[in-house]
Amino acid sequence: MSNTTSDDSLITTEVQADSNDDRAPLGETGTAVAARNLDVYYGDEQAIDDVTMEIPEKRVTALIGPSGCGKSTFLRCINRMNDMIEICRVEGDVEFGGKNVYEDDVDPVALRRKIGMVFQKPNPFPKSIRDNVAYGLKIQGYEGDVDERVEESLKAAALWDEVKDQLDSSGLELSGGQQQRLCIARAIAPDPEVVLMDEPTSALDPVAASKIEDLIDDLAEEYTVIIVTHNMQQAARISDRTAVFLTGGELVEYDDTAKIFEDPEEQRVEDYITGKFG
Numbered sequence: 001m002s003n004t005t006s007d008d009s010l011i012t013t014e015v016q017a018d019s020n021d022d023r024a025p026l027g028e029t030g031t032a033v034a035a036r037n038l039d040v041y042y043g044d045e046q047a048i049d050d051v052t053m054e055i056p057e058k059r060v061t062a063l064i065g066p067s068g069c070g071k072s073t074f075l076r077c078i079n080r081m082n083d084m085i086e087i088c089r090v091e092g093d094v095e096f097g098g099k100n101v102y103e104d105d106v107d108p109v110a111l112r113r114k115i116g117m118v119f120q121k122p123n124p125f126p127k128s129i130r131d132n133v134a135y136g137l138k139i140q141g142y143e144g145d146v147d148e149r150v151e152e153s154l155k156a157a158a159l160w161d162e163v164k165d166q167l168d169s170s171g172l173e174l175s176g177g178q179q180q181r182l183c184i185a186r187a188i189a190p191d192p193e194v195v196l197m198d199e200p201t202s203a204l205d206p207v208a209a210s211k212i213e214d215l216i217d218d219l220a221e222e223y224t225v226i227i228v229t230h231n232m233q234q235a236a237r238i239s240d241r242t243a244v245f246l247t248g249g250e251l252v253e254y255d256d257t258a259k260i261f262e263d264p265e266e267q268r269v270e271d272y273i274t275g276k277f278g
């Protein structure tokens, strides 16, 4: 983000408007996930400050904001990945399927099958391509045809054609972009409802990143995608809704992506997206 002019020319919602034509208009779908008065602390440090937002189903919602503003923390609250961090404390609700995921009777492992996650650095297991994708199916005791589901998942992740003749070779032998698509296949194999992605293209070259962007657009026909990105052009290209977090874990503005990038309500948001800070 060096200057306002290049940002303005790059942040266009044309691609988004075209590519999302086949999805119903916003407002005609239900809510997949809702945060209600969510606060998150690491020890005494507050990382998320009273965030309330409803995330539409079968849409791409982008979370943007400067480094350290709580984007990853917020994402990890949704499938309780923060449970793994000893000093992390969550207050407030995250509703999924009409239930607060922080209630005592929610099984976090079952929750994570319904809300899969993909990370910044592709992290395939040191296993075959097939076993990587089948991993979650085995844990859940999948009773269907595993090979069939592996194929479907690899197809849905736009990787099948590249790997169909080498399913027994190690996932680690693939290129970075292929590894990330493998991780996406692994996340969607158990047929989740929501896929969380934390800067999934930032470790990839532009061509590999662009393939993942195309894939995300396809995924939103079937899944709710919630993606953290520090790349504002990417948010403008691929998301339907954008949430802008600023320092201190405050959700400053949340709206249709076109509105956020073309005519935000908040001066702080305008300053951020035009590169004045952050």
Ligand SMILES: Nc1ncnc2c1ncn2[C@@H]1O[C@H](COP(=O)(O)OP(=O)(O)O)[C@@H](O)[C@H]1O
Pocket (backbone or CB within 6 Å): 042, 047, 065, 066, 067, 068, 069, 070, 071, 072, 073, 074, 085, 087
């Ligand atoms: N595991 C952790 N332990 C302690 N503090 C953390 C941990 N993870 C994140 N934080 C702090 O929480 C705040 C938000 O971090 P994070 O959610 O990673 O932001 P972002 O993803 O927007 O860069 C930062 O101040 C960060 O230092």
Ligand SMILES: [Mg+2]
Pocket (backbone or CB within 6 Å): 071, 072, 073, 198, 228
């Ligand atoms: Mg982060």
